[in-house]
Amino acid sequence: MLELLREDPAIWDLFTRKEEYAPGLRDEFDRFPYYLSSHRNIFKPCVSEYLHDRGYRVEYPDGQPFAICLTHDIDSIYRPSLFKGYDALQSLKVGNLRKGIDSISQIRSKKLPWCNFQEIMALEEQYDATSSFYFLALAPGDKDYRYDIRDLETDIGTIADAGWEVGLHGGHQAYCDLQQLQAEKKRLEKVLNRPVIGYRNHYLRFRVPETWKHLAEAGFRYDTTLGYPDCVGFRNGMCHPFRPYDLTAGREIDIMEIPLTIMDTTLDRYMRLDPGRAWEVTRCLIDATERCGGVATILWHNTFMGGERLKLYEKALRYCGEKGAWMTSGVEIQASIGERQLL
Incomplete structure (x- = not known):
C-alpha cells in the first residue's frame, strides 16, 4: 500500500505530513495548527478514499462496516x-x-x-460500546498537575476490570522528552498494575516524526494524538489506523496511529459551533468514515458530560449504533487490526 501512496506525490506528502517537518511557525503550545496547513479540505479523508478506491479494506469483528474509537482525556477530576x-x-x-x-x-x-467514569461507562454500555480513558500521571510541580494518579487506584481498577481501557494522557513535555514520557508511563503502570499501551498527549502537543519515535521507544503500541486542536477532520487525510513513515530516516515507525477525528473542545471553543452546527459537522465526518470503512476517533472529555454537550455525545453514539458501527476502545482497535491489516 505504501507503494500505491508514493505513486501520487500529493497523496504521499499529505499522508506523511511532509509540511510539518520544517514548519515556519507553531502556536503557543508548539503545535502545528490547521490554519497553517496548505491542505484545506480537512473534512474529506483524501488518502483513505484514494486507498479505498484501489481496494484497501479493513475487516472488523462480526462484519461491522466501520469503527468508532471512543476516547476520554481526563484533565480534571475535582470540580x-x-x-x-x-x-x-x-x-x-x-x-x-x-x-x-x-x-x-x-x-x-x-x-x-467530574469524577464520573462509571456514569460514562454506563451510558456507553447502553449502546454496546466501550472506550478508552487517558489519565494524566504527573508529579507535583508539573504543569497542569491537578490530581495524583495514586488517588485514583480504585477508580482505575474499576475501569480496567469492566473491560474499558486505561491509557496515558502525556503531560506538557512528554511529547518531546523521552525520559519524562517514560516516567509518566511507569507512574501510571504502577497504579494500574499492568502495561499501558495507549497514548494521547495533553493539549494535542505533537511533533512529526519525533513524538512517534519517542512513543515507540517507550513501549507504546498505539497513539491517537494526530488531530488538529483548532479544526476537526482528517489531519493527514486518513480515517484508517496506519504505521507512520519517517521521511528523515526513510522507514516506518513501529507504532500504530489511530488519528483523532473529532474533539469536543474543538467544536465548542475553537470552531465556536452551536449544538446544531456541531452535530452537522460530526455527522459529516462519521459518514465520510463509513464510506471508506474506516475508523473515526471521538474525544469527549469527562468535563463535557453534561447539558447540550452530553446530548451531542449521546447523539453520536445513537447515530453510529444505528449504522452498525463497532464502537470500542483504542486498545481493541489496535488488537483487531494488528499487523495483518495495518497499512
Missing part, C-alpha cells in the same frame, strides 16, 4: 468548589432545596461530579 457554591446558591434561589443542600454537601468533598 472547583466555587462552582458548587454557585450551584447551591442558584438552586436555593429558585426554591430547589434538595439540590441546594446536595451542592452544599459536596463543597467539602474531594471527589465532585
Whole structure:
C-alpha cells in the first residue's frame, strides 16, 4: 500500500505530513495548527478514499462496516468548589432545596461530579460500546498537575476490570522528552498494575516524526494524538489506523496511529459551533468514515458530560449504533487490526 501512496506525490506528502517537518511557525503550545496547513479540505479523508478506491479494506469483528474509537482525556477530576457554591446558591434561589443542600454537601468533598467514569461507562454500555480513558500521571510541580494518579487506584481498577481501557494522557513535555514520557508511563503502570499501551498527549502537543519515535521507544503500541486542536477532520487525510513513515530516516515507525477525528473542545471553543452546527459537522465526518470503512476517533472529555454537550455525545453514539458501527476502545482497535491489516 505504501507503494500505491508514493505513486501520487500529493497523496504521499499529505499522508506523511511532509509540511510539518520544517514548519515556519507553531502556536503557543508548539503545535502545528490547521490554519497553517496548505491542505484545506480537512473534512474529506483524501488518502483513505484514494486507498479505498484501489481496494484497501479493513475487516472488523462480526462484519461491522466501520469503527468508532471512543476516547476520554481526563484533565480534571475535582470540580472547583466555587462552582458548587454557585450551584447551591442558584438552586436555593429558585426554591430547589434538595439540590441546594446536595451542592452544599459536596463543597467539602474531594471527589465532585467530574469524577464520573462509571456514569460514562454506563451510558456507553447502553449502546454496546466501550472506550478508552487517558489519565494524566504527573508529579507535583508539573504543569497542569491537578490530581495524583495514586488517588485514583480504585477508580482505575474499576475501569480496567469492566473491560474499558486505561491509557496515558502525556503531560506538557512528554511529547518531546523521552525520559519524562517514560516516567509518566511507569507512574501510571504502577497504579494500574499492568502495561499501558495507549497514548494521547495533553493539549494535542505533537511533533512529526519525533513524538512517534519517542512513543515507540517507550513501549507504546498505539497513539491517537494526530488531530488538529483548532479544526476537526482528517489531519493527514486518513480515517484508517496506519504505521507512520519517517521521511528523515526513510522507514516506518513501529507504532500504530489511530488519528483523532473529532474533539469536543474543538467544536465548542475553537470552531465556536452551536449544538446544531456541531452535530452537522460530526455527522459529516462519521459518514465520510463509513464510506471508506474506516475508523473515526471521538474525544469527549469527562468535563463535557453534561447539558447540550452530553446530548451531542449521546447523539453520536445513537447515530453510529444505528449504522452498525463497532464502537470500542483504542486498545481493541489496535488488537483487531494488528499487523495483518495495518497499512
